[in-house]
Amino acid sequence: MPLAVPLADITYAEPWWMQIIKSIVIFAIVLQLVPLVLLAERKVMGRFQNRYGPNRVGPFGLLQAIADIGKLVFKEQFRPRTSIGWLFVLAPILSIVTAIAAIALIPFGDTVDIFGTKTGLYGLDVSIGPLYLFAVGAVAFYGIMLGGWSSGSKYSFLGSMRAAAQLISYEVSQGMAIVGVIMTAQSLSLVQIVHAQGHIWYVIPQFLGFVIFLVASFAETNRPPFDLVEGESEIVGGYVTEYGGARFASYYMAEYTNIIVVSGIAVTLFLGGWHIPGVDVPGFLQPVVVLVKMLIFVNLFFWVRTTLPRLRYDQLMSFGWKVLLPLATLNALATAIVLVAID
Amino acid sequence: MPLTPTDDVIEVVRAPRRGPARGAYRAFGETLRGLKTTFMRVVEGPATIQYPEEKVPVYPRFRGRHRLHRFEDTGLEKCVGCSLCAAACPVDCIRVVAAENTPTNRVSAGERYAAVYEINLSRCIFCGYCEVACPFDAITMGHDYEMSDYDRSDLIFTKEMLLAEPFERTPLRAEGE
Numbered sequence: 144m145p146l147a148v149p150l151a152d153i154t155y156a157e158p159w160w161m162q163i164i165k166s167i168v169i170f171a172i173v174l175q176l177v178p179l180v181l182l183a184e185r186k187v188m189g190r191f192q193n194r195y196g197p198n199r200v201g202p203f204g205l206l207q208a209i210a211d212i213g214k215l216v217f218k219e220q221f222r223p224r225t226s227i228g229w230l231f232v233l234a235p236i237l238s239i240v241t242a243i244a245a246i247a248l249i250p251f252g253d254t255v256d257i258f259g260t261k262t263g264l265y266g267l268d269v270s271i272g273p274l275y276l277f278a279v280g281a282v283a284f285y286g287i288m289l290g291g292w293s294s295g296s297k298y299s300f301l302g303s304m305r306a307a308a309q310l311i312s313y314e315v316s317q318g319m320a321i322v323g324v325i326m327t328a329q330s331l332s333l334v335q336i337v338h339a340q341g342h343i344w345y346v347i348p349q350f351l352g353f354v355i356f357l358v359a360s361f362a363e364t365n366r367p368p369f370d371l372v373e374g375e376s377e378i379v380g381g382y383v384t385e386y387g388g389a390r391f392a393s394y395y396m397a398e399y400t401n402i403i404v405v406s407g408i409a410v411t412l413f414l415g416g417w418h419i420p421g422v423d424v425p426g427f428l429q430p431v432v433v434l435v436k437m438l439i440f441v442n443l444f445f446w447v448r449t450t451l452p453r454l455r456y457d458q459l460m461s462f463g464w465k466v467l468l469p470l471a472t473l474n475a476l477a478t479a480i481v482l483v484a485i486d
Numbered sequence: 487m488p489l490t491p492t493d494d495v496i497e498v499v500r501a502p503r504r505g506p507a508r509g510a511y512r513a514f515g516e517t518l519r520g521l522k523t524t525f526m527r528v529v530e531g532p533a534t535i536q537y538p539e540e541k542v543p544v545y546p547r548f549r550g551r552h553r554l555h556r557f558e559d560t561g562l563e564k565c566v567g568c569s570l571c572a573a574a575c576p577v578d579c580i581r582v583v584a585a586e587n588t589p590t591n592r593v594s595a596g597e598r599y600a601a602v603y604e605i606n607l608s609r610c611i612f613c614g615y616c617e618v619a620c621p622f623d624a625i626t627m628g629h630d631y632e633m634s635d636y637d638r639s640d641l642i643f644t645k646e647m648l649l650a651e652p653f654e655r656t657p658l659r660a661e662g663e
Contacts, residue, residue: 189532190527190528190531190532191524191525191527191528192527193527193530193531193532193533193534194532194533194534195532195534195536198536446521446524446525447521449524450517450520450521450523450524451517451520
């Protein structure tokens with residue numbers, strides 16, 4: 144009996160028990176990546192700065208992330224007297240839930256046979272893929288916004304105000320950047336978009352869109368050079384100033400989950416998903432291909448972080464509205480014209 | 487008088503030029519150059535020395551912890567308890583109490599020997615004046631620099647400790663290295 148979700152058209156749905164198993168497996172694997180990415184960032188950044196990075200805890204420092212998380216989880220839970228209690232607690236949860244919810248749509252592979260059941264190697268294939276991602280991303284911004292505002296501290300408040308302005312302005316460019324891809328693929332289903340990239344990855348015909356998406360993604364995930372939300376030299380720690388212990392760890396985890404999600408979206412939309420040019424990847428290796436591509440893409444975040452200094456706030460705003468958005472709009476327009484001309 | 491540029495005038499590298507296309511190109515190009523710069527650091531590899539496992543070799547004239555010496559053939563101590571090292575020491579970290587050698591108890595080659603020879607390493611500034619002052623080369627600066635301890639009193643090194651063959655904890659730099 145296929146499970147009917149009344150929200151959107153579902154291209155294909157498995158029996159309910161397979162959906163439960165699938166979601167557990169997907170989240171187990173992707174959430175394992177979070178501590179890995181945490182450690183990888185410090186180690187890769189070390190290499191970019193002629194040093195090793197953490198290598199003392201466990202073999203090759205592999206247990207460093209676990210040690211950090213353990214330390215944070217066993218810390219005291221405190222909150223400022225001026226804070227709004229239930230919002231202060233809710234905000235990190237909101238942040239982490241939305242980050243994880245976005246994983247559901249990333250396609251790791253095509254349909255394969257598992258125990259005689261045709262199963263898609265993705266959470267769900269809906270006809271509103273990118274829209275869902277943007278909707279979830281928009282809610283994720285409440286996590287940061289509420290966290291900063293309910294802290295009852297001016298630095299947190301400033302940080303959340305910056306987050307509000309930054310995320311809204313860059314979300315527009317990000318959305319416009321992938322319009323080109325959607326038009327080229329003629330579909331809003333992420334699986335269909337990957338299928339359409341069988342002969343050529345969209346990074347080539349949509350290169351400008353890819354670059355815009357990349358820059359906007361750095362801003363969306365609050366990563367350097369767009370990490371003004373937590374600019375510690377100006378506003379102490381931004382929205383996380385008053386957070387400590389496990390709640391801070393939740394924000395941290397949400398940030399790194401967001402990096403993984405954005406990498407997954409970029410791989411899906413622009414880097415051909417499970418396709419490798421000239422190679423027909425068999426079904427069970429497709430998730431491996433996607434994960435490897437994602438991890439390579441994640442390294443780009445670290446590379447840019449070590450290279451570029453943080454932007455000034457007005458530069459961030461003028462860049463988003465005056466450069467990125469017109470370029471993204473032009474890209475979408477040009478794609479539309481070319482598509483009509485070819486058709 | 488107008489300034490005419492000559493060879494010794496250095497042209498200042500200009501900031502990104504005005505205008506959208508050129509500015510964008512310059513900014514993009516500089517970003518790529520920055521990415522290349524950081525990537526070259528990966529190619530270079532880490533410059534870190536993993537200290538407790540990996541040590542920088544010391545030079546032969548490195549002034550580490552002191553050592554007292556014996557004559558290799560007779561096994562007698564070189565120190566004759568003259569206290570010249572204590573006199574030369576700028577921070578007064580050396581304490582010498584001399585005693586007479588007797589035919590039954592012969593410790594050093596000279597007339598007297600150091601019954602007590604203590605160096606307070608928590609005061610020592612490793613200037614090496616004691617080594618210079620010593621007329622018999624009885625005290626020299628060794629190569630050991632790992633001397634931290636949990637108690638100040640443990641940093642007062644006695645004659646036995648200074649005479650003992652030290653652990654080779656610090657590698658010596660090879661000739662010409």
